[in-house]
Amino acid sequence: MDTGLRRLLRGRKPEIIYAPLRHVFNSGGKRMRAILVLLACDAVGGNSRKALPAAIAMECLHNFTLIHDDVMDEAPVRRGRQTVHSRWNEAVAVLAGDQLLALGFEALAGNGRTPPPSAVGIFTGAFSDVCDGQGFDLEFEGRGGVTMREYMRMIDLKTARVIAAAVELGGVYGGGSASEVRALRRYGHRLGLAFQIMDDLLDVVGTTKKFGKKIGGDIARGKKTYLLVKAMERSGAADRALLRGAGAGRIPGRTRLARVSAVYARSGAVDSARREILRLTAAAKRTLRGLPPNGGRRLLMEFADRLAGRSA
DSSP, X not given: OHHHHHHHHTTOSOHHHHHHHHHHHHTOOOOHHXXXXXXXXXXXXXXXXXXXXXXXXXXXXXXXXXXXXXXXXXOOEETTXXXXXXXXXXXXXXXXXXXXXXXXXXXXXXXXXXXXXXXXXXXXHHHHHHHHHHHHHHHHHTOSXXXXXXXXXXXXXXXXXXXXXXXXXXXXXXXXXXHHHHHHHHHHHHHHHHHXXXXXXXXXXXXXXXXXXXXXXXXXXXXXXXXXXXHHHHOOHHHHHHHHHHHTTOSOHHHHHHHHHHHHHHHTHHHHHHHHHHHHHHHHHHTTTTSOSSHHHHHHHHHHHHHXXXXX
């Protein structure tokens, strides 16, 4: 996988675009979406090597969203390293992110090989969905009274559909049946919802070393997370006022995280998030029951368990 990503950038100019992209790929990361493409291909009995173009394409799409997301969130650190816009500037970040998306489409073609008929549509749909999801995320920052239904719609678009597209592409490249590909997409969708709620949780209870970015960033930005929406539903007037003040920047940074975390804990929002992560990952695993009992399916099951374990 990493070899394929390096090959994608090899010899390309100008440096003002490709040095930032090499910085992004050299920052590591879990390669979660790419791995899911390959595991899903194996799960339907395919040869995962044939799905490498799709895996690289999904990694490009994912990192495109991160580069632009960091600009919107004014995030200084990602994966323990400077973000592109903080090391270079916002103009470079926008241009590098755009080019990375174009490289994703290039990778999907597989060096001139024609991808499966539905592959480009799946990839394009994920790209469109994530942009809509990011739009809702940004819009919600300036709004009060976001409901849990609105929040779930936002993370469905921003996170879940991209992960769903990754496993769907793996099933398609692996030659899976229509029912197998549908099952994989449902698995990815539920896993993606769980993953975003887990991200929301780790922003509060995680560590910078484990999380790879600044803890409490969502609180400082006033982002609508599972914890915030749930706490606003369950808290009294005083705690709701505190939460609104945190998002508006009226609480000093040194005490903001501690005070908001305390509200999240006593409202039951933290425990609710953990339960929801476990519920969604269990539901994701159930969708795989109809797939062949092979190593690919087993690893997808284990992947869901490991995801749930990160929230503990």
